[in-house]
Amino acid sequence: MTERTAPEDRPRTVLLRGGEVHSPADPFATAMVVEGDTVAWVGSEGAADSFADGVDEVVRLDGALVTPAFTDAHVHxxxxxxxxxxxxxxxxxxxxxxxxxxxxxxxxxxxxxxxxxxxxxxxxxxxxxxxxxxxxxxxxxxxxxxxxxxxxxxxxxxxxxxxxxxxxxxxxxxxxxxxxxxxxxxxxxxxxxASVGTAQREEAQRATLARAAALGIGTLHECAGPTISSEDDLTGLLGLAARTPGPRVTGYWAEAVTGPAGLAKVRELGAVGAAGDLFVDGSLGSHTACLHEAYADAPHTGTAYLDTDAVAAHVAACTEAGLQAGFHAIGDAAVSAVVAGVRTAAEAVGLDRIRAARHRIEHAEMLTPETIAGFAELGLTASVQPAFDAIWGGEDGMYAERLGADRARTLNPYAALLRAGVPLAMGSDAPVTPLDPWGTVRAAAFHRTPEHRISVRAAFTAHTRGGWRAVGRDDAGVLVPGAPADYAVWAAGELVVQVPDSRVADWSTDPRSGTPGLPDLTPGGRLPECLRTVVAGRTVYARPNE
Structure with missing residues (x-):
């Protein structure tokens, strides 16, 4: 990838050409123009000639793929x-x-x-x-x-x-x-x-931001809270991200709102919502996810931290204040409590206001047709981590050990969520699983339970545009004129259109489909390599010698 550059004495105009640009505005785009922090144009290589003499920088892609930068919707x-x-x-x-x-x-x-x-x-x-x-x-x-x-x-x-x-x-x-x-x-x-001093904490945060940038991640959703980090940790991270070139950071603070003081704290911390890991239950691996029926390998049903009334009170207070609410819920009893609580809040403040707030649920692993319908009715976003299934799913995995094979097969039903119209935002829950965006897309497309698989395109959308939509931005996470210039450049090989149907060919390269292609993510194959990551028009990562 070669380039011509000019001094940065004003908002710069950049032409990228000679590659593949993943854009719904033009499924055959091979070039893109960025003005300052905004995408200005996408189109063909021939049309790009008209821009060549009026830009500050020309990036010759040499066949590389340009996509929206990823959003990891759940990190620590x-x-x-x-x-x-x-x-x-x-x-x-x-x-x-x-x-x-x-x-x-x-x-x-x-x-x-x-x-x-x-x-x-x-x-x-x-x-x-x-x-x-x-x-x-x-x-x-x-x-x-x-x-x-x-x-x-x-x-x-x-x-x-x-x-x-x-x-x-x-x-x-x-x-x-x-x-x-x-x-x-x-x-x-x-x-x-408490033993982690300011310097060590900032060193750790810088390491995370650098790793994310090197993986083509342009935005992180930090899920902070009083029992999992600290107020200083969140404000320190948001301040570091604001003053340092790197991925954007959107902060959530997981503390139940019980009055004006709680609402004020969320805003003072710079968080966009009282959401994230506000625990309704725990996890399956630790036997603390809250279930309707006992674990297969333990004589109890886990732990409930919040009940339906507490959920309802929190959601109603946040909605009235124009603040996003959300919860961590994994077990089926916990998810049921959330849906019931949000529905109760809707009766108090109005369904339209609940839906407009885009409240979100983290993990949401043990779903039923009834709770999926509840998510759709209430406009809840499911913030999910497909790597969980890749690591712990399957007939012999930890989920089957904890729940039995039949219940384990119901976990993480991404296809059913999408069919119901439930918005998905994807992430890693790092450090629970590593930052790995293409691996996340692969895990969703090749779910261990075939009926839960979704197309690579749907998973990619959930891991790019889905994260922006989860914070109320419908104009971002996609390369179209007017969108934020957050993008990544990849060495990706042949582009295909992959679908989750093993009864037919798993992919198509027919350009007549008019569907923008994405890398072949068939398990066992090599994942794309990030060459460059750009956030708001500013390069935050470039592979050495690029």
């Missing part, structure tokens, strides 16, 4: 950055491997007051159990360590860290021989995160 930037720069166990293949990594990390970080790590998942290890406190005490040499499960809804900790949390043994969720959950986990997490 500091935790993701700490995993990127520290102890990450997502790919640990055994308990023995995990303990070896803990020992190495402790040796490499002698100055850390509390060691931090993330990502263990005993359901994927041959030992089938998490590390014990005694094993972690030995591996760290008796130092404080906080180590979250992959879903971040439970954690293991060393004795030295528990000693820093008075009364933890009396809190719900404490067990001497099991991972911490509930209030005990939240108290230990707060103590561990």
């Amino acid at each position: 930037a500091t935790a993701t950055g700490l995993a990127l720069t520290g102890l990450d166990l997502l790919d640990a293949d055994s308990l023995t491997d995990a303990l070896a990594r803990v020992r190495a990390h402790a040796a490499a970080r002698p100055g850390d007051r509390v060691l931090l790590g993330h990502g263990w998942d005993a359901s994927r290890w041959p030992e089938r159990r998490p590390p014990s406190r005694a094993e972690l005490d030995a591996a760290t040499g008796g130092r404080p360590l906080y180590l979250t499960r992959a879903d971040v809804h439970s954690a293991v900790a060393t004795s030295a860290l528990l000693d820093l949390v008075p009364g933890v043994t009396e809190l719900p969720g404490y067990h001497p021989d099991q991972p911490l959950t509930g209030d005990a986990h939240h108290a230990v997490r707060a103590a561990a995160h």
Whole structure:
């Protein structure tokens, strides 16, 4: 990819030509003009000649693909950055491997007051159990360590860290021989995160923003809250993103609104909504997702943090104030409570106002035809993470272990959601799963349960335009004149139109279809490589030598 440039002494006009531009304005577009921070034109290579002498920069794409930049609709930037720069166990293949990594990390970080790590998942290890406190005490040499499960809804900790949390043994969720959950986990997490100073936090946030930019992600939705991060963490991230070239960051604050003070706090923090990980329940992996029927591998139905009345009160207050509301809900009982609560709020403030607010539900994994219909009726956005199915789905996956194969097959029904008209926004929940936008699109298109698959185009739209729509912007996430100039350039190979129907050919390259092509994401194939990411007309990532 070669270019001609001119000095940046005014808003610059850029012509990209000689590639493939993914645009509904012209399915055969090979060129695009950007004026300042806005897309000005898309069209053919021949028509591009008329712009060539009047622009400040010409980018010769050499056949590369240009698409809208991705939006990751659910991230935790500091935790993701700490995993990127520290102890990450997502790919640990055994308990023995995990303990070896803990020992190495402790040796490499002698100055850390509390060691931090993330990502263990005993359901994927041959030992089938998490590390014990005694094993972690030995591996760290008796130092404080906080180590979250992959879903971040439970954690293991060393004795030295528990000693820093008075009364933890009396809190719900404490067990001497099991991972911490509930209030005990939240108290230990707060103590561990308090050890992260301003400099370390900013280093972690910068690492996340840089990784996102290098993957073609132009916007992140930060899901902050009092039990999962802190007010300083959110304001620090929003300030960093505002003053540093990189992805945009939209912040959510997950605290129930009970009056004017709560509404004021959300606005003072710079958040766009009292939403994100406002927990109605927990997670399936930690046995804390709230179910109608007991787990297949545990004699209980999980944990409910908010009931229908609490949901209704929060949604009504936010709607009256013109603020977006939202919740974390995974289990079928939790999702039912959300739908019932939002419907109750609609009776109080009016259905049209509820729909106009575009309230959102994070994860929304265990859905039924009735709750899907409720999402559609109430205008709720489903903020989903297809990598969950890729990692934990399937006949022999963790979901089947927790729920039994029949219930597990119902999870993450993306096709049914789209058929019902439910808006989808896609993300990673990083660090729960890595930032990986094309992998996310692939996971939705090749869902482990075939009837839940959607087309690559639909998944791509949910991971680009869907994230913008989730924050009330219908004019962005697409390359058409007048849209924000947030785009990525890819080395992508042949472009195809992939559909989720294994009974026929999985793709078409017939240009007569008039459908813009996308990379072939067949499992096992190589994913596109990001060459450049541009946000608001400004390059925030360029591959070396590009």
